[in-house]
Amino acid sequence: MLHASFPEQSAVLVIGSPGIGTLEFNVFLAKDYLDRGDTVVFVVIDNAPADVVALMDLFGVQTKEQLGKRLFFLDYNSALLGTSEQRGIRHSEIRCISDLEGIMFNIAAISQETGKKLRVFLYSLSTLFLYNQANVVLKFFQISTSKIKSDFGSVVVSLHDGVHDDKTVNHLMAIADGVIELQFDDELNKMMRIRHMRGVPTSPDWVPFEIRNSGHNAPVRILEWR
């Protein structure tokens, strides 16, 4: 439902406080796109792809059916860590990349293979800052998001809040078409707001959100008259 607020070809920056569930938020958006028939490319930098696949399974994504067809993983995490372990996932379903150029190269390849608009998720930009100069990452962000918007579809890029200087964050926000902020309030409730979104009126209000285990929902206690 949230994607309805996103312009069709856009770059959206998700800035989340550590521990608030930014990855889950990305998976939630990805599932939403998959449910309506879109093709999703998930660029995994912070986590092992198997962990993201497992999380997607928990959210009800039919990963076994979708992988390699409408759901693609680009694994940059293995290259950064120097491992190649893909627990439970065939190598053919994951495309390993070893540098920033590989990301755009593979996105272009998937676009060509599927012939469809792509919904790209990049999780997270913060880790790229660990391994690259800030100006390199900023340039990558500017060039890659422009390219995706113009040629492939839309992109959601995640950034961890509080780990970058204000200037860098402001720069990223200036480049992005929209910014979604995820923060805890004083009572550690999860709150979100759309800080801005190109061409879409937004509310300054913080809206609560929850990540929950569906199986633990209390049964509905509505009695029906026979």
Add this chain to the structure above:
Amino acid sequence: MLAGDQNLRIPQEVYAFFTNPGGHSLIMRGHAGTGKTTLALQVIEDLAAIEKSYYFSTRVSDESLFIHFPWLKGKLVQDRKASGEGIVEDKLRREGLSALKGVASGRPRMDKGKMSLSIGKDLGEIEDLYSTIEGRLPERTLLVIDSLDALCERYGVGDLKLISAFQRDIVEGYGCSILYVLESPEQQLDYLGDGVIVLDMDQHEGRRTRVIDILKLRGCEIRQPKYLYSLRGGKVQSFDYRWEKVVAGGQSFSPILDHSDKVSCGTADLDALMMGGLEKGSVVLLELGAGVPTSVAGEIENALVANFITQNRGAVWVPVRKASAESARNRILRGVPSERFDKCVRIPELASAMDQPSGPYIMPVEGTSAASDLKWANLTYYLQGTEAPLLSLIGFDAMESTYGSQVMEQLTDHLAAVRRNKGIFVGITSTSTSSTLRLADLATVHLKVGRIGGTVVIFGEEPYTECNAVTFREQEKGGRICLTPIV
């Protein structure tokens, strides 16, 4: 009277309100113990034939509900449609709910995974209520929320905002109806509902009474704004005071026989009120309060006389309101053969006022002394061939107009003879008679008939009983009066 339709237990106006076209919201409020839950469930039952209804309780568990209201078993079942399956999404608008949640309008997708992420304020059960209603669309349904206060507290939502959301989405958007039960008796939310009814408890001569006060029902004519009601048997019974709906009698009278040496007064519920019936040799006072309709006193008299004479027992009868012997006889003849009446009933009439031959049921009297006119030996002579006990049924308004306000002084011998001969004396007094207090001192049974907001009630001073609402209904045996305890 029962509410309009004999099977309808809720006020006629409330029934008409919910059955009008379109969706409607009704606020029901009242203090604890007034029977809000019971009335809410009664509304559902009375509307069951017309629309699908759902009951949502924040106050009691399903198990407790069935313990408190055993009659619900088999009628209320756990809703299986709250999952939202089968909903036509593009026809749904949740604008009010979305405003509460703080998100854009529209219905959220149903996640099938083990985990989910929900955006906006989590309004769990409130969203389930929406799904339940939406799952039935375009069918019109009734949703009862018991109580709104608790639901608002549970989700930290203002009651004003929640009612506004329901009104916008469910009532006006989907055309469904909602009944809100409010635990707080304050009236600040009244303007938000299409209708408002208040349940209240009151007292009548030390007895508890219950009143439904209909404050407003938008688009519906309120003919009776206040209804007396009872919660007997865990169900609501409201009482309509439109007397024109009294069922006309006519079927033959079948007597209620003596039980455990007690004589029936011809009305089973009145017998129960008097601990089983009339004791032989007893003196009974029936005190009519202000505004008691003639029809009620008449029905009691009719049943009493008919029950005696159909068992071949004699009755001396001075009808209340100075009804003529002819009209009194005609009332009884609707269910009793005329020969039986003529043989067993004697109605005293002034000999000086009789200008033409009279029927055998007329007992000419001089009208100067009740003691001599109602001499026991004379009565038994007039009623030869009838069986004991003899009934002496005296309307004191008529007696005092003939013998004066001190008539009780003249009845001492008569009352003594009744006791001695194991007869039964029933005196009926009204607010205008002077004999009430004196008779009350002598009476072994003292019943009062009054009127509360239009509904007639009967209660016992001796024996002491609760208030009972009077209704008329044809019975297999005895007269047509039914009593429903106001509990």
